Amino acid sequence: MHDGSGRITVQGLSKSYGPVTAVQNLDFTVRPGTVTGFLGPNGSGKTTTLRMILGLVTPTAGTATINGLPFQQLPNPASVIGAVLDAQSFHPGRSAQNHLRCYAAAMNVPDEQADRALELVGLAPAAKRKPGGFSLGMRQRLALATALLGDPQVLVLDEPANGLDPEGIAWLRNFLKAFAASGRTVLMSSHFLREIEHTVDQLVVISRGRCVYDGSIEELRAAQQSRALVQAADPGALAAKLQEAGYRVEYLPDGRVAVLDADSRTVADLALEAGIALYGMQDERIGLEQLFFQLTNGQYTGVPQAGPGAQAWARPVGPQHGDQRGLGGNG
Numbered sequence: 317m318h319d320g321s322g323r324i325t326v327q328g329l330s331k332s333y334g335p336v337t338a339v340q341n342l343d344f345t346v347r348p349g350t351v352t353g354f355l356g357p358n359g360s361g362k363t364t365t366l367r368m369i370l371g372l373v374t375p376t377a378g379t380a381t382i383n384g385l386p387f388q389q390l391p392n393p394a395s396v397i398g399a400v401l402d403a404q405s406f407h408p409g410r411s412a413q414n415h416l417r418c419y420a421a422a423m424n425v426p427d428e429q430a431d432r433a434l435e436l437v438g439l440a441p442a443a444k445r446k447p448g449g450f451s452l453g454m455r456q457r458l459a460l461a462t463a464l465l466g467d468p469q470v471l472v473l474d475e476p477a478n479g480l481d482p483e484g485i486a487w488l489r490n491f492l493k494a495f496a497a498s499g500r501t502v503l504m505s506s507h508f509l510r511e512i513e514h515t516v517d518q519l520v521v522i523s524r525g526r527c528v529y530d531g532s533i534e535e536l537r538a539a540q541q542s543r544a545l546v547q548a549a550d551p552g553a554l555a556a557k558l559q560e561a562g563y564r565v566e567y568l569p570d571g572r573v574a575v576l577d578a579d580s581r582t583v584a585d586l587a588l589e590a591g592i593a594l595y596g597m598q599d600e601r602i603g604l605e606q607l608f609f610q611l612t613n614g615q616y617t618g619v620p621q622a623g624p625g626a627q628a629w630a631r632p633v634g635p636q637h638g639d640q641r642g643l644g645g646n647g
């Protein structure tokens with residue numbers, strides 16, 4: 317019997333396709349009552365992981381369980397987990413309602429459940445229409461309705477916000493938050509942090525098949541850094557003075573010095589003390605997306621890879637070289 321917890325547990329999960337390692341030794345837990353974002357750049361292993369959770373791909377090593385059991389051993393899987401993976405195809409001659417009722421019949425679920433699912437996703441007014449004429453957002457909703465047919469405890473969605481307009485994303489956000497608030501579990505993948513940052517409570521970030529962050533989005537926000545960017549007559553002397561005062565310092569490719577967690581006024585005072593002339597200063601805050609870029613080691617394409625903001629992170633010279641302030645996961 318499954319434990320009824322609504323928990324997804326991934327332990328030591330790996331998958332190789334010949335020489336290609338798609339997923340490597342992943343560990344994470346998705347808890348009920350939360351929306352967990354599964355975030356990673358294209359090709360980082362998200363779909364492969366979701367497919368292993370859903371029993372569609374056999375792991376090379378490790379396990380993925382829902383309610384303590386592998387998918388294949390769940391006694392009534394549709395009532396435990398619903399999923400939307402690929403873009404769904406719909407029978408051209410069937411209305412949305414008939415499409416759902418066909419699936420409901422195959423799952424041994426009453427027709428009323430199909431009608432309820434249509435209502436849940438806001439498609440009841442379009443029940444008699446054929447999905448061929450639906451917008452992308454409506455097709456996504458119909459796919460979601462299909463996943464909801466068994467009234468599952470857990471939802472697994474692969475890139476559900478992909479291609480949605482802002483209104484569609486806002487609708488999805490409210491829907492998933494309400495689903496989780498009722499004590500259920502949501503795991504949704506995305507390659508674009510901005511798309512999901514206001515939807516998720518928890519984040520599992522992967523890069524090249526490995527976990528690089530597992531924690532709350534709040535913790536990640538708290539790790540956002542500020543820094544002062546300084547142009548000095550003698551950058552080396554300024555860096556030495558700042559390090560002596562306990563600051564972490566990085567050299568930017570354009571010759572400026574970046575001082576972490578410092579404001580420009582403090583830096584100016586220290587430069588004055590050391591008799592170093594300054595030619596320009598700027599305060600900067602490192603946003604979530606840049607942190608994501610840093611975590612995924614440049615694999616992420618959501619922010620520009622060129623420019624001082626991105627490149628500077630590759631050259632830490634401070635005393636705490638390599639310290640990611642608690643951001644490093646098990647990767």
Ligand SMILES: Nc1ncnc2c1ncn2[C@@H]1O[C@H](COP(=O)(O)OP(=O)(O)OP(=O)(O)O)[C@@H](O)[C@H]1O
Nearest residue numbers: 333336338356357358359360361362363364365507
């Ligand atoms: N059936 C397969 N055969 C061979 N290689 C595969 C197969 N499925 C996935 N891969 C490879 O595994 C890696 C991870 O792919 P996966 O689709 O899981 O990543 P993803 O994070 O979901 O990417 P995307 O955001 O582009 O969908 C990629 O290098 C991909 O080419």
